[in-house]
Amino acid sequence: MTNPEQGNQTSNTEFVLLGFGNLPELQILLFLLFLVIYIATVTENILIMVLVVADQHLQTPMYLFLGNLSCLETCYTSTILPRMLASLLTGDRTISFNWCVTQFYFFGSLAATECLLLLVMSYDRYLAICNPLHYAARMSGRDCLHLAGGCWIGGFLCCGISTLSISQLSFCGPNGIDHFFCDLIPLRKLSCNDPHLMETLAFILSLVFLLVPFLLTLMSYVCIITTILRIPSTPGRQKAFSTCSSHLIVVSIYYGTLLIVYMFPTTNILSDFKKVLSVIYTVLTPLVNPLIYSLRNKEVQETLRKACRKFMFGPC
Numbered sequence: 001m002t003n004p005e006q007g008n009q010t011s012n013t014e015f016v017l018l019g020f021g022n023l024p025e026l027q028i029l030l031f032l033l034f035l036v037i038y039i040a041t042v043t044e045n046i047l048i049m050v051l052v053v054a055d056q057h058l059q060t061p062m063y064l065f066l067g068n069l070s071c072l073e074t075c076y077t078s079t080i081l082p083r084m085l086a087s088l089l090t091g092d093r094t095i096s097f098n099w100c101v102t103q104f105y106f107f108g109s110l111a112a113t114e115c116l117l118l119l120v121m122s123y124d125r126y127l128a129i130c131n132p133l134h135y136a137a138r139m140s141g142r143d144c145l146h147l148a149g150g151c152w153i154g155g156f157l158c159c160g161i162s163t164l165s166i167s168q169l170s171f172c173g174p175n176g177i178d179h180f181f182c183d184l185i186p187l188r189k190l191s192c193n194d195p196h197l198m199e200t201l202a203f204i205l206s207l208v209f210l211l212v213p214f215l216l217t218l219m220s221y222v223c224i225i226t227t228i229l230r231i232p233s234t235p236g237r238q239k240a241f242s243t244c245s246s247h248l249i250v251v252s253i254y255y256g257t258l259l260i261v262y263m264f265p266t267t268n269i270l271s272d273f274k275k276v277l278s279v280i281y282t283v284l285t286p287l288v289n290p291l292i293y294s295l296r297n298k299e300v301q302e303t304l305r306k307a308c309r310k311f312m313f314g315p316c
Ligand SMILES: *[C@@H]1O[C@H](CO)[C@@H](O)[C@H](O)[C@H]1NC(C)=O
Pocket: 049, 052, 053, 063, 064, 065, 066, 067, 068, 071, 144, 145, 148, 149
């Protein structure tokens, strides 16, 4: 983007995403690895969306939220991986300023939406398990729609603010972004404006969209797990406990890596470590979430089996 107010300063209109370094063998290996991950992620998430939309039995709040999560994960991983795969394959790492800002906008909005949606999902389980008498009243179809809609709108509004402030920055120095996608912190490091405002903004947004949902989610799970531990029957208790603890683990990994990357100040030593952590929340979370939340679930497995029988005329 050329910026007429910059006067004599020349502005960069193109960046280079440095990605994972220069070793040619590593590029091919990473390409194959990420290609397999991308195909698996999109396939499982689309499968879950189709099941939730098509099957009448899965039209309960929990599954509608899971359907939303899968839709979200498909878009989320698609903001990062296809571009990364293309540049691993062709070696072309340049990205225009406008594409860079666009990528950041969609990635950031979807990440914020995911934080909110994970919170809503834990609230839904909290009501169902700790407050079952009030569940039907507090989770009507309308409430569900409001909650899900609120997550999407909130996420996209939040990131609109930070994207707007990025688009005001000017970039006049080196144009190599030491990352595999256009993210706030590596971009900010290249800007020649005063970074303090951006730093404060990023901190406040992380606080509101990361730390607060994380703590609330954690609280819901603590309530759920203490309730479960009070159930006397052992087999039912064990199953519920294993489901909840696996949810708690994936949620903590997602929020935890995001918190480290966005709330800790970046030093040079930390910067490579943060790149690895970024792979966790951009690439691995969308791959693992559907497995943990949906495909382990008995009802989803049953629906899948029925659907297979119906469409393929054979055992599945
Ligand atoms: C997302 O949630 C809304 C509201 O509960 C629901 O109507 C919609 O079908 C869900 N979308 C998917 C793909 O499951």
